[in-house]
Amino acid sequence: MAESSVKKFQGFQKNDDVANDAGGVSGKRLRSFIERIERLEEEKAAMAEDIKDVYAEAKSTGFDTKTIRKIVRLRKLDLEKRREAEALLETYKAAIGME
Amino acid sequence: MAESSVKKFQGFQKNDDVANDAGGVSGKRLRSFIERIERLEEEKAAMAEDIKDVYAEAKSTGFDTKTIRKIVRLRKLDLEKRREAEALLETYKAAIGME
Amino acid sequence: MAESSVKKFQGFQKNDDVANDAGGVSGKRLRSFIERIERLEEEKAAMAEDIKDVYAEAKSTGFDTKTIRKIVRLRKLDLEKRREAEALLETYKAAIGME
Amino acid sequence: MAESSVKKFQGFQKNDDVANDAGGVSGKRLRSFIERIERLEEEKAAMAEDIKDVYAEAKSTGFDTKTIRKIVRLRKLDLEKRREAEALLETYKAAIGME
């Protein structure tokens, strides 16, 4: 369809400028999406930073961060296993019409 | 059941022992560190989830996510470059006694 | 050291040609490493191919590959958990001087 | 068809147990598929391990692994390109009745 050929051109705006679609709104919307994403990525980076800080603090009080990482990882594996098992169970249930 | 998962993860213990630092507190502190880390990792994962959602929403309104990703990445690089430049400037200022 | 100035030039050979380090041997050795790697990567790709074939065969005999993948993944998580737990135990032992 | 309703029940086995389809064989077959897959994945992982070892060896003899990786990747792309070209040639031949 005609729109598809248009689609690939969306997403292009002059940097640091207001929306500039000739009379359109897609530029504004794109800008909004980008800003939301950037905001969330900042928050994510802040979390990563915080995690690093906690490890540093633990280390400064005499803990071995390598060990802590192992523990955290192991617990995460536990969690994943449990989730996988549940997912598999759901699959089974669905297969026998119990869903 | 929560308790059993507690027992096995108290950091430095002689194997399979419930006692935690006979009269000490390092077990508690380790536990606290681990919980803080896990909490932060959950939040980080939630942010990642939110970002995915925004991309999905953008896509559903007709944008090409690949392009958006490129833009976000470029802007991030711009930002980093600017920060680098500012840091360099600060270094210069310090070098000439302007700090 | 003298070698460091040379080092950055290692790794560059005319393709499909014999080693041509003027009077040297590093070209031959590099070539040998590359060939070993490529051979191993071929074998790895062949394994991946075989795995695909098994899934295809399972599917063609009426099994649901998604379920099989889930099971395989779950079993793999089990294995990893066990390995992680053992590694953690080793860390503990080392920490209390039992290694 | 009747068979399709049956199909979804395949893939059910108690973990770590022998086939237990009442009088059936699908459990055995499933188990066999899973074991074949796991065996192949182990071999694949072993190949990956070997590749890592070769890189380590190359590094220990003074090569820059990053460079080697680049070379390997380039050569792989070359190979793919050549195969593509050959495939295209075959297509041409077929088109003009030369196959």
Added chain:
DNA sequence: ATTGCGGTTTTTGCCC
């Protein structure tokens, strides 16, 4: 039959 799409795995690049 082809092609796009969602979700998963694999690879790549990065930072520590």
Added chain:
DNA sequence: GGGCAAAAACCGCAAT
């Protein structure tokens, strides 16, 4: 060099 996040590849599905 090893772990972690981003990017790419890939598989199966679906719609046409």
